[in-house]
Amino acid sequence: MAGLTDILIIDDDKDLVQAMQIILERHDYGVRTAYNGKQGYDKIQTRPPDLIILDVMMATDTEGFDLAYKLKQSPEYRNIPIIMATSFTRTMAEEGPERFQHIMGESWPVSHLIEKPIDPEVLVAAIKKILAEFKKE
């Protein structure tokens, strides 16, 4: 949809994806969806979105983070802001195994961590804030 902000939602939960799509389209965002990391990356390569909403754990424990790091290492995609959505609380991620602990450090590849269940107002506010910051840069 030309002119609309393009948001790509990557999450393996189809119901949650549908819920977020309804919310975002109501707020006049263009929404594309993907249900795993590979699909999501293919869609990014086809057309880089303005913002990505990415689930932490999909088919594998680290699928979301793996994709986020992959994007950060790519010059073309490293500047796309990412909102990480998770059913883990931030503290649970901190207390998790070592593979997650490095995520919370300085090389944190995402702009924002949002906890599920996602509140529509909280989601929209976070998106507006991140896009405004991105535009300033």
Add this chain to the structure above:
Amino acid sequence: MQPGYELVKEQLFFRKELIERLPWLIRLRWIIVAAGFAGYGALCLFGQNLPPFPIAIVFSAILLYNLLFHLVWKYIPPFKLQSVRQSDDAPRLCDREIRAFTLFAHTQISADLLALCAAVYYSGGIYSPLVHFFIFHIILTGILLPPVSCYLYGILVFLVMGGLLLFQQWSLVPIYPIWFQDALFSNKSGLNEIIIRYLTLMTVILVTAFLVTTIKLSLRTKGRELLHLSKALDESNTKLTALYEMVREMGLCSEQKALMDSATRHAAGIMGVKACSIKLIDEQQKTLRFASAYGLSEDYTKSKDCIDITKSPINRKIIEGSVSAIGNIEERDYFQYPEDIRKEGIASMICLPLRVDKMVLGVFCVYSKTAHYFGDSDVRFFALMADLTALEIEKLNTQLNRTWFLQKVAHQLRSPLHAVVGLLKILKNGYLGAINARQEEILLRCEKRLEMSDSLVSDLLRLSIRRSSPNRDDMHQVYLQKVLRSLSGFFEAQAREKSLYIEFQIDDTLPAVTATERMLDDLFSNLISNAIKYTPPEGRVAIRLERGEENRILLEVTDTGIGIPEDAFSKLFTEFFRAENAKSYTEAGTGLGLVIVKEILDRLKGTVSVNSIPGKGATFTCRFHVR
């Protein structure tokens, strides 16, 4: 330990007896002089003919030289220092000082023998009852001085007494018989008896010298063995204590890196070596990587970062379960790049598998700057250390895997709940068209029930993780007041939403307690959110944090809510329990909050108590022990 040092320590141990006996002899001499004068006085009273002047001279001489010895011991170094030292310290003396003490012993014994010879001469010579006292001196010499000295003094007595006998027989010196000896000396045929008496006395003296020196030698050998055994026992005790501390510290670690760093640091300290390392094997069992290295340079560990086991025969053998003790790295071609090891200053090493049952996790090595540093007992002790370390690593991995499994279970349980809540919010917020009041009410109830399930999963997860790894909390010094203040804003907002008055009284001067921020956060959150939850609008919640009695910190959470019936008190801290009035008042509540509170306080060695009047409110009081 250097062999020379051990020998000196042993000699010092046995010399302690000599140094302790020297002042003892001086004290004993005072008693002998007093007894001597008293005995002489008693005999004179009974009218016995003893030569007064010589006897007086002898005992006065003993008195005088004993006084001299006393002054030397008190005021002349090195003896002066010993007179004020604690007797249970093995004195550390140089050779010159030891010679001084030995000379002092010889001086005392020689003076005593001379005085005894004079006393014997003036009390009847060979018939004197005092001749038996020579035996005491021989025994004393045998105990305090080397065997040669004992025999020499024995021979000296032999010669002096023999000379005296001859001079008396040849009338070169007068005889001084005491009253009951006159008949003996007047009978000239008693010469044979005198000779027999003399020879018997000398035989007794020499046999005594032999027995004392032999027994002393045997005791000294046994003493030496005991000393060595005691030293070995002390060393083992020290090592085992240090090993216990190592295992205890590893048991408190909640991260694998911290555990292994603790292991290598302790191992290097216990073994007294240059360095220690742990390398872990990958899942394919093909490469080893440094996981922890204490005392090794970064260049060395980086150059050996990824060791291909197929190209390293030593590491392959260790992974298969063998122990490798290399006494000198120069002796054979053990390594592909020996110059790296040489540059690092390593001359010898022991490498062992980190093994749990039949599974090898990696390799545990200690390195020394000295060739052939490690003995068989060191290898055995290190093998024990490696096994314990492997057990701790495996235990932690199991706990971490269990914790991660629990978190994934919670995640999987919560995901569908979150999806449903997301869809409900869309409906409720009118994204799919307007809804009527009844529909909104039903949707709200659905949302609430789902949130309760979500809270239950979170609380169960928290409780399960805490119970599965009870001691791995990384506790440290934390200020209760800081954590409470960081939460106060959140609870003030919660209280405002319910039109409640909330008040915090926090003493900012409280000392720290040993805990984690997470534990205190859970504790405060559960108590305060309960107080807010069960207090009707316009009610009051007060939180007080202050010093309590007997070096404790007091936390009181008081509300004017529904209170708790007395019959519920005994079950308050059990899983899933909610009092009937609580269930009637609100559906929200998992029945796990107070269980979490109690378990946290148990972990912090604190206590919790509750007072309540149903309908009027409740007060929860927690006491924290300040460490």
